[in-house]
Amino acid sequence: MSLFENIRIAFEALWNNRLRSFLALLGIVIGVFAVTALVSLGQMATAGITSDLESVASRMIIIQPNYHLGIDMKRLNDLDVQTLSRLPVTVIPEVVSNAEYEKKPGDRRSVTLYGTPGDMPHIDAATKLANGRYFTDAEAQSGLAVAVINPPAVKEIFGTADPIGKRLRLFYPNSGRVEVMVVGVTEPLNFGFGGEPPQVSVPSSLLWRTHPDVRRNEYHVVFLHVRGNLDLQSVQHQAEQLLSARHAKDSLQFFSAESLKSTLGSITIILQALLGAIAGLSLLVGGIGIMNIMLVSVTERTREIGLRKALGATSAQIRWQFISEAVVLTFVGGLLGVLLAAGVLWLIVKTVPFFKVFVLSPSTITLALGVSVLVGLFFGVWPAARAAKLDPIESLRYE
Amino acid sequence: MGNVVEMRGVTKIYHSGSRQRTVDVQALRGIDLDIREGEFVAIMGPSGSGKSTLMHIIGLLDTPTDGRYTLGNVPVAGMREDELARLRNRKIGFVFQAFFLLPRLIAQRNVELPLVYRGLPFSERQRRAHAALQAVGLEDRLYHYPNELSGGQKQRVAIARALVQEPDILLADEPTGNLDSQASLEVLDLFDDLHRQGKTIIMVTHEPDVGARAKRIVRMHDGRIVV
Numbered sequence: 001m002s003l004f005e006n007i008r009i010a011f012e013a014l015w016n017n018r019l020r021s022f023l024a025l026l027g028i029v030i031g032v033f034a035v036t037a038l039v040s041l042g043q044m045a046t047a048g049i050t051s052d053l054e055s056v057a058s059r060m061i062i063i064q065p066n067y068h069l070g071i072d073m074k075r076l077n078d079l080d081v082q083t084l085s086r087l088p089v090t091v092i093p094e095v096v097s098n099a100e101y102e103k104k105p106g107d108r109r110s111v112t113l114y115g116t117p118g119d120m121p122h123i124d125a126a127t128k129l130a131n132g133r134y135f136t137d138a139e140a141q142s143g144l145a146v147a148v149i150n151p152p153a154v155k156e157i158f159g160t161a162d163p164i165g166k167r168l169r170l171f172y173p174n175s176g177r178v179e180v181m182v183v184g185v186t187e188p189l190n191f192g193f194g195g196e197p198p199q200v201s202v203p204s205s206l207l208w209r210t211h212p213d214v215r216r217n218e219y220h221v222v223f224l225h226v227r228g229n230l231d232l233q234s235v236q237h238q239a240e241q242l243l244s245a246r247h248a249k250d251s252l253q254f255f256s257a258e259s260l261k262s263t264l265g266s267i268t269i270i271l272q273a274l275l276g277a278i279a280g281l282s283l284l285v286g287g288i289g290i291m292n293i294m295l296v297s298v299t300e301r302t303r304e305i306g307l308r309k310a311l312g313a314t315s316a317q318i319r320w321q322f323i324s325e326a327v328v329l330t331f332v333g334g335l336l337g338v339l340l341a342a343g344v345l346w347l348i349v350k351t352v353p354f355f356k357v358f359v360l361s362p363s364t365i366t367l368a369l370g371v372s373v374l375v376g377l378f379f380g381v382w383p384a385a386r387a388a389k390l391d392p393i394e395s396l397r398y399e
Numbered sequence: 400m401g402n403v404v405e406m407r408g409v410t411k412i413y414h415s416g417s418r419q420r421t422v423d424v425q426a427l428r429g430i431d432l433d434i435r436e437g438e439f440v441a442i443m444g445p446s447g448s449g450k451s452t453l454m455h456i457i458g459l460l461d462t463p464t465d466g467r468y469t470l471g472n473v474p475v476a477g478m479r480e481d482e483l484a485r486l487r488n489r490k491i492g493f494v495f496q497a498f499f500l501l502p503r504l505i506a507q508r509n510v511e512l513p514l515v516y517r518g519l520p521f522s523e524r525q526r527r528a529h530a531a532l533q534a535v536g537l538e539d540r541l542y543h544y545p546n547e548l549s550g551g552q553k554q555r556v557a558i559a560r561a562l563v564q565e566p567d568i569l570l571a572d573e574p575t576g577n578l579d580s581q582a583s584l585e586v587l588d589l590f591d592d593l594h595r596q597g598k599t600i601i602m603v604t605h606e607p608d609v610g611a612r613a614k615r616i617v618r619m620h621d622g623r624i625v626v
Contacts, residue, residue: 012504304501310487313484315484
């Protein structure tokens with residue numbers, strides 16, 4: 001008896017019991033739906049974040065002291081920046097600090113405070129201005145008290161009023177303060193989960209001069225924007241070589257979009273495996289449902305089994321017939337589950353802004369259908385064995 | 400003509416009861432029986448006489464406890480279950496009292512059933528099923544479901560299902576037990592026809608007038624053949 005014949009008979013038997021078959025495979029549908037949807041959601045999140053990363057930082061190498069090593073770290077300074085300028089990169093050194101502003105007398109809120117070079121939009125494509133201007137190189141060099149702020153900062157500090165030309169008083173964490181004039185507002189960054197925090201960017205030299213905790217000519221982080229289509233890895237390697245003269249091995253950290261992506265990738269894989277395993281539990285429950293239905297079916301069809309044996313069906317043929325039924329049931333359930341997942345994922349992409357791309361990879365589909373077939377095989381074996389070992393004479397007498 | 404069935408000293412003992420107290424029931428106490436090719440035999444006897452057990456052994460649904468049984472030159476002793484199933488599929492055509500048609504299959508598909516297990520391709524099965532249903536006069540009921548057929552027609556479909564196997568023996572267990580007298584006559588007339596065509600028919604019955612249609616009667620009592 002061929003496989004095709006088995007499958008045809010299985011379809012026939014299941015079709016004859018449409019309602020029950022449908023109810024039995026619901027468990028599988030839900031299980032496969034859960035596994036497929038969760039795994040794909042993970043992939044969609046990764047794909048979304050990756051495309052964000054690429055739009056913002058695809059050609060960037062980020063260098064910062066290894067803060068894990070503790071107090072004794074050596075910051076990057078002007079000398080390092082000059083050294084790095086020898087590479088085919090645009091060097092963007094930044095000071096990172098924080099400050100507070102007074103919302104109302106006595107109510108201070110914190111903002112992130114950056115010290116940057118002037119004319120950022122010209123050297124970093126990801127910085128775009130929505131309103132006003134960026135402070136110039138000359139203004140940055142002389143450390144004028146000017147600032148560019150991001151939309152969340154506008155909303156927090158100025159509400160709906162136009163911030164351009166307004167004065168903003170900032171208090172440093174321990175002591176001291178500075179008053180800056182807002183000259184520009186950046187475009188909102190479309191990045192990852194939720195919004196950006198309020199940010200204020202001022203010339204680095206202003207911070208060096210006024211911030212008690214920031215030392216002259218020192219930076220907290222240096223971005224290298226790699227020109228053309230040079231290989232990021234080799235440029236990063238050269239930067240490491242150049243800086244090794246002044247900085248001990250491992251005292252600096254290097255990141256690129258590539259390395260972030262791989263870190264992100266390994267996190268999502270762990271997450272997916274975890275979610276997939278939890279969803280797999282529902283498949284287990286679905287499988288037990290299938291086994292239950294198959295056992296009932298074997299009991300109900302005892303006479304049919306007896307007849308088939310009397311007509312010459314071997315035990316093996318009977319066994320395969322019932323295993324086929326279970327597998328067809330779970331496979332159809334798996335197909336419906338994948339279709340349902342595809343529909344729901346599509347709806348999510350349409351309605352949730354965070355998920356930008358629809359991902360339902362062939363490997364996920366193969367996995368889902370493969371697991372469905374395995375569930376059918378596994379949970380079909382016992383009922384099928386019971387059917388196979390029925391005695392034909394007893395079975396034909398069964399009422 | 401040779402013997403289709405050859406039995407020598409066949410006995411059958413059933414063990415029944417609980418684990419503590421098993422009861423041995425001796426259903427057959429030494430059967431010697433020869434049935435030649437083309438015979439029409441009725442096996443008769445009261446209930447409990449062992450005629451059903453004898454039929455099950457002839458039909459390879461059961462095996463003797465002791466003794467020798469040869470079915471068309473094949474000694475059956477010591478055969479594995481799947482070998483018996485295959486032999487059953489080739490050599491035995493069953494007709495049951497309760498028809499045992501699968502209710503969700505049309506007549507033609509019911510008749511095809513034994514050939515499915517023989518592994519014949521679809522078109523061949525269909526051709527043979529048509530022919531078998533034609534042979535029992537039901538060529539206009541190919542696509543009817545069992546519940547759309549009368550009792551007599553159902554039994555004729557069941558006979559067609561046996562004929563399609565081209566078996567050595569047509570083994571009928573109370574074939575008229577569930578039929579009214581008119582339908583019984585139809586079925587028995589059909590058996591007469593098949594007998595005239597040279598088929599070997601063994602019929603188990605307890606009704607004297609049904610048994611009388613056979614050319615030979617084997618009477619059983621207490622697990623023995625008495626005539």
